Amino acid sequence: MSYFITREQSSTLVVAFESASGLNDFRNNALRDALYQLVDEQSAPRMVADLASVDYLSSSGVALLLGLKRRVESRGGKIVYYNIQPMVKDLLGVMKLDRFFNLAETEALAIASVRPVPSA
Numbered sequence: 001m002s003y004f005i006t007r008e009q010s011s012t013l014v015v016a017f018e019s020a021s022g023l024n025d026f027r028n029n030a031l032r033d034a035l036y037q038l039v040d041e042q043s044a045p046r047m048v049a050d051l052a053s054v055d056y057l058s059s060s061g062v063a064l065l066l067g068l069k070r071r072v073e074s075r076g077g078k079i080v081y082y083n084i085q086p087m088v089k090d091l092l093g094v095m096k097l098d099r100f101f102n103l104a105e106t107e108a109l110a111i112a113s114v115r116p117v118p119s120a
Helices: 020-024 029-040 059-074 086-094 107-114
Strands: 004-009 012-017 046-050 078-082
Touching (some): 004 029, 012 029, 020 059, 029 059, 046 107, 078 107
Parallel strands (some): 012 046, 046 078
Antiparallel strands (some): 004 012
């Protein structure tokens, strides 16, 4: 069963979670491993993750999002989460993770946030 779909947009990997269930299942090592493999296949990965279909987060879901962020950043990349449902946004705010995660309202803003800064 697939829990997410991917596509390339403006040299950025777009990951769209299809539901909250796979993300929040603490036994779902296959999801974590598949996401980590996507990251490991790139040097300095630029990734945006669409959370529109994620209407709740368990501790396992939060842990997966944290782990994914750490994995991307350890390879010199950047990840932005976008289309965040109000309940999830509230949870991230209560946990103060809205300050830790890079968040955006739309895909366009998320992609713009991960683009490298042009050098002079």
